[in-house]
Amino acid sequence: MAFNLLIVDDSNSMRTVVKKIVGLTGLEVSQILEADNGRRALDVLGGNWVDVVILDINMPEMNGLELLKRMNEDAVLKNIPVVMMTTEASEAHMKTAFEMGAKGFIRKPFVPEELRKMLLGVLGFNEKGTYGEHQGDSEGVDF
Amino acid sequence: MENIREILKESIFEVFEKMFFIFLEPGGRVLVHDYETSIGFDGPQRGTLRILFSRPVARLMVRNMLGIADEKEIERHVEDCVKEAANMVCGNFLVNLDASKKFAMSIPVFSARPAQPPAVSEGVHAFDFDCEAGKMGVILEIEGKG
Numbered sequence: 001m002a003f004n005l006l007i008v009d010d011s012n013s014m015r016t017v018v019k020k021i022v023g024l025t026g027l028e029v030s031q032i033l034e035a036d037n038g039r040r041a042l043d044v045l046g047g048n049w050v051d052v053v054i055l056d057i058n059m060p061e062m063n064g065l066e067l068l069k070r071m072n073e074d075a076v077l078k079n080i081p082v083v084m085m086t087t088e089a090s091e092a093h094m095k096t097a098f099e100m101g102a103k104g105f106i107r108k109p110f111v112p113e114e115l116r117k118m119l120l121g122v123l124g125f126n127e128k129g130t131y132g133e134h135q136g137d138s139e140g141v142d143f
Numbered sequence: 144m145e146n147i148r149e150i151l152k153e154s155i156f157e158v159f160e161k162m163f164f165i166f167l168e169p170g171g172r173v174l175v176h177d178y179e180t181s182i183g184f185d186g187p188q189r190g191t192l193r194i195l196f197s198r199p200v201a202r203l204m205v206r207n208m209l210g211i212a213d214e215k216e217i218e219r220h221v222e223d224c225v226k227e228a229a230n231m232v233c234g235n236f237l238v239n240l241d242a243s244k245k246f247a248m249s250i251p252v253f254s255a256r257p258a259q260p261p262a263v264s265e266g267v268h269a270f271d272f273d274c275e276a277g278k279m280g281v282i283l284e285i286e287g288k289g
Binding site: 011017058060087090091 | 157158161162205208209210220223224226227230231233234235237238241242243244245246248250
């Protein structure tokens with residue numbers, strides 16, 4: 001089953017890399033949407049069906065944690081799984097992000113396999129890319 | 144202090160190898176670079192990380208990261224790409240320095256034909272690297288206990 005993905009990162013290069021990597025995962029993606037800050041991401045989320053969000057933290061205008069907070073306050077948006085994709089991967093940042101509703105954390109720089117596993121995990125796909133129990137390593141952290 | 148230098152060096156190597164497929168080696172110092180990207184951080188320790196690039200190195204980063212060959216297209220992505228490099232090096236350095244502490248990082252700033260790097264003194268760590276496309280440098284100014 002195909003899914004829609006929103007990539008939120010102020011770096012156009014990083015969004016391009018993530019799109020390429022997603023293309024290499026073998027997962028069926030209907031639409032990849034993009035936003036360069038949290039405010040624009042809210043606009044995209046308001047006008048499109050999104051199944052999963054990949055979210056940077058350090059962005060101008062509205063950063064990733066502010067967006068996460070706004071999504072969590074919305075009855076519909078809080079159900080969309082969010083994977084934090086950031087360099088700011090301290091235990092303190094991760095704890096904050098998970099408490100605010102993030103479902104996963106991937107630290108930049110990463111290799112394609114790490115992103116693939118993360119997407120499979122949060123979307124509930126198994127290793128074959130179909131729905132089922134995920135067999136891969138979980139990148140989520142329990143606190 | 145030696146610990147800070149080792150941590151920073153590891154962070155630089157990790158980012159450049161994983162994200163840009165560039166393998167750096169220690170090199171001689173160059174006083175003039177084509178581009179600079181800097182990023183500040185604040186928390187238990189505060190400071191600024193500057194990465195200085197020659198134009199060919201910056202272009203190689205774009206080529207390798209985005210897989211594009213068109214020269215005009217490469218030039219269009221240089222600023223964004225080197226800013227992301229600074230963001231990743233700084234973030235990795237801070238996590239490796241102390242993952243239990245929370246640091247805030249600024250938005251990276253890019254400049255062409257930057258001023259000369261500061262002289263090395265206490266709290267200033269400078270590295271010079273060579274790679275297949277040319278030279279680059281990294282300067283960390285850090286305050287607080289090391």
